[in-house]
Amino acid sequence: MDIIYSAEVLAAKEKNLAIVALESTIITHGMPYPQNVETARLVEQDVREAGATPATMAILNGTLHVGLEADQLDALGQAQNVSKVSRADFAACIAQGGTGATTVAATMIAARLAGVEVFATGGIGGVHKGAETSFDISADLQELAQTPVTVVAAGAKAILDIPKTLEYLETQGVPVISYGQDDFPAFWSAQSGLAAPLRMNDAKTIAKSQLLRQEIDLPGGQLVGNPIPADAEIKAEELAPVIAQAQSEADAQGVAGKAVTPFLLQRIYELTEGRSLTANIALVRNNAKLAARIAQELVALKQ
Ligand code: PSU
Ligand code: MN
Numbered sequence: 001m002d003i004i005y006s007a008e009v010l011a012a013k014e015k016n017l018a019i020v021a022l023e024s025t026i027i028t029h030g031m032p033y034p035q036n037v038e039t040a041r042l043v044e045q046d047v048r049e050a051g052a053t054p055a056t057m058a059i060l061n062g063t064l065h066v067g068l069e070a071d072q073l074d075a076l077g078q079a080q081n082v083s084k085v086s087r088a089d090f091a092a093c094i095a096q097g098g099t100g101a102t103t104v105a106a107t108m109i110a111a112r113l114a115g116v117e118v119f120a121t122g123g124i125g126g127v128h129k130g131a132e133t134s135f136d137i138s139a140d141l142q143e144l145a146q147t148p149v150t151v152v153a154a155g156a157k158a159i160l161d162i163p164k165t166l167e168y169l170e171t172q173g174v175p176v177i178s179y180g181q182d183d184f185p186a187f188w189s190a191q192s193g194l195a196a197p198l199r200m201n202d203a204k205t206i207a208k209s210q211l212l213r214q215e216i217d218l219p220g221g222q223l224v225g226n227p228i229p230a231d232a233e234i235k236a237e238e239l240a241p242v243i244a245q246a247q248s249e250a251d252a253q254g255v256a257g258k259a260v261t262p263f264l265l266q267r268i269y270e271l272t273e274g275r276s277l278t279a280n281i282a283l284v285r286n287n288a289k290l291a292a293r294i295a296q297e298l299v300a301l302k303q
Helices: 007-014 035-049 070-078 087-095 104-114 139-146 162-171 203-215 236-252 257-271 275-302
Strands: 003-005 019-022 053-060 063-066 083-085 100-102 118-120 150-153 176-179 198-200 222-225
Touching (some): 003 007, 003 104, 007 019, 019 035, 019 104, 035 053, 035 070, 035 275, 053 104, 063 104, 083 087, 087 100, 087 104, 100 104, 104 118, 104 139, 118 275, 139 162, 150 203, 176 203, 198 203, 203 222, 203 275, 236 257
Parallel strands (some): 003 063, 019 053, 083 100, 118 150, 150 222, 176 198, 176 222
Antiparallel strands (some): 053 063, 053 100
């Protein structure tokens, strides 16, 4: 299978520099245009300023791209009918010559193929509310159990059942690490009210732990919950009624499968008149910086 690397990522690979994977579903299905492209650019710049090279993943016309050139990122952010590609769709999208944005699961697969071990995103997919009847559990969780990439996220959104998401990750043997605090973060809020199973206070320990897993043949990655910066936080109480409304609309309209998460994100954006997006941008940028530090620690530990 061919992989096209951006010029920047290719140069970083040749010099063995730190690289941070970035997903593209957040661009095509998680934020509206033009904020999606602006945010993607800012996040890439944050990774560079923190000393690593950004590699935004996407499938363009049947080829996996590791790192997008500026014009490709622009085009993807405005394109209509881009598919949302997770583990199940990855090979099919390439075989059919399609264009697809990669979810957390698919970005982890792309990162593994490209030899990239650290990935920054906003929030991961998880166990949805009502999963006991809908069975809606994101493929992101299974991916964390089998693909060796450390994923930095601001925890899980309150559109998910956070206790069930943590239980599922525990069953799958995925290390869930809160960065610098005990609580597992809840995306728009720094605290979920639930302790994360693990806590680490520095990038180096996170990098060491990932390396050690490989050394002892434990498959899978790690989930790092990095709390949203305090000045960008939206309190959980404020969002609860908005999330409940979005969820009941999704149920009433029979939204199912991979359409659920994009539907909820879009409705929450509309119902908060864009405030959810401002917070989302702040937390992704914060995650990009931490991921860049972890990636550099990994490079240093391997020398
Ligand atoms: N959660 C967010 N923002 C996102 C997503 C999830 O807070 O943009 C996207 C990610 O790409 C994630 C995907 O991998 O949605 C999960 O979709 P699903 O729930 O269908 O697995
Ligand atoms: Mn789902």
